[in-house]
Amino acid sequence: MLLNFDSDMSNHHSRRESSRNVQLANSKPEQDSRIMIAMVGVTGAGKTTFASLASGTREPMAIEFMLDSRQIVLIDTPGFDDDMRSDLVILEDIAKWMAKKGYLKNHLLDGLIFLHPVMLNRVGGSERNRTRLLQAILGKDAYSRVIIATTFWGSIKSEEEINRWLDGRKSVGGVWHEMIQHGAKVMKHSNDAMSAHNIIGEIIKITDENGKLEPLLRKELKNHKGRVIKTSAGKELERQVMKDIVSLDRKLEEHEKDRPPDSDGRDKDLEVREKYKIWHRDKQMMEDRLQRRKKQLKKLGSLVIRIKTFLASIFG
Known part of the structure; x- marks a missing residue:
């Protein structure tokens, strides 16, 4: 809060x-x-x-x-x-x-x-x-x-x-x-x-x-006109998010290789259908997280702390 x-x-x-x-x-x-x-x-x-x-x-x-x-x-x-x-x-x-x-x-x-x-x-x-x-x-x-x-x-x-x-x-x-x-x-x-x-x-x-x-964050926000991505903290968070994005991309590629047969029809084996259901759920979770991380990266790149307010807080 x-x-x-x-x-x-x-x-x-x-x-x-x-x-x-x-x-x-x-x-x-x-x-x-x-x-x-x-x-x-x-x-x-x-x-x-x-x-x-x-x-x-x-x-x-x-x-x-x-x-x-x-x-x-x-x-x-x-x-x-x-x-x-x-x-x-x-x-x-x-x-x-x-x-x-x-x-x-x-x-x-x-x-x-x-x-x-x-x-x-x-x-x-x-x-x-x-x-x-x-x-x-x-x-x-x-x-x-x-x-x-x-x-x-x-x-x-x-x-x-x-x-x-x-x-x-x-x-x-x-x-x-x-x-x-x-x-x-x-x-x-x-x-x-x-x-x-x-x-x-x-x-x-x-x-x-x-x-x-x-x-340091306070000094850097002043020097970079409020742009968070330019600060050491912003760069560190960018590094962490990018690392997570690369890892999720790799996991999704490996996950796709283990894709079980589709189970659309009623004549399919129940065990096969359940296996596909679990596979699809795991894929969806990884895709959702990947999209969240990409959105965070985009927001981080454009995030600016209002410089007028920031300078006023420092210089009165």
């Missing part, structure tokens, strides 16, 4: 009693003094839970609160593997989010929390694609602002297996290796307020030492 940055933040004042340790801000200081942190991750990784624990509220999207005299803004972003929305739609939403008036009008991000559930499955192609897309959105200069926060530790009994799982992602060739090599940190989120505050505190420390962050 695209963030509603223009909503009335005064609603937060009514929730000041919700936490002893964290109070919502009564007034907004100068925007440049706020610590702005984007939360990304797969759907169900625990972004909303993290925000609720950190702030002491149940507000699901953009939350402002005070932590150790610093005003924090936690911003939820679209889930990277939402089954209902393609990666193209998610990238479009993120690009529009960066161009939108509101929180980012005169303010840059301070860091990014990449929440990822602890899982014992092998790294799949979809996870690598999501991570590569995230890297292209941020750029290498921003990796030092990334905290990879692992979640759902309580659901796993063997910490030894978890450590092996983490080592695989950190090692050379691992899905997180490049980000970690350029400064990203992996931290355990224990699903409590103290853990969430420690992670936020790490980003505050980095900002105090190095200043603010401008993601």
Whole structure:
């Protein structure tokens, strides 16, 4: 879901009693003094839970609160593997989010929390694609602002297996290796307020030492007049879509070679008819996906974030 940055933040004042340790801000200081942190991750990784624990509220999207005299803004972003929305739609939403008036009008991000559930499955192609897309959105200069926060530790009994799982992602060739090599940190989120505050505190420390962050996608959208296909993220998504198109074309060719006899008449064997039915269903599924990917490629090529709105969001 695209963030509603223009909503009335005064609603937060009514929730000041919700936490002893964290109070919502009564007034907004100068925007440049706020610590702005984007939360990304797969759907169900625990972004909303993290925000609720950190702030002491149940507000699901953009939350402002005070932590150790610093005003924090936690911003939820679209889930990277939402089954209902393609990666193209998610990238479009993120690009529009960066161009939108509101929180980012005169303010840059301070860091990014990449929440990822602890899982014992092998790294799949979809996870690598999501991570590569995230890297292209941020750029290498921003990796030092990334905290990879692992979640759902309580659901796993063997910490030894978890450590092996983490080592695989950190090692050379691992899905997180490049980000970690350029400064990203992996931290355990224990699903409590103290853990969430420690992670936020790490980003505050980095900002105090190095200043603010401008993601690569934001810079490139300015330089290429809003054309998403010209950005590193757009090129990465184009690569992924093209790879999928080539793969589907090849699979359809192989599938056609295994075509069973047609089964139009009633005199045909029931087993033959069922075999053809399954073959045809599988073919239709691949053709449908191929057409969707081709449409996504076409849309990606023509996708332009409205440059007038984008420049206004940067320069006021």
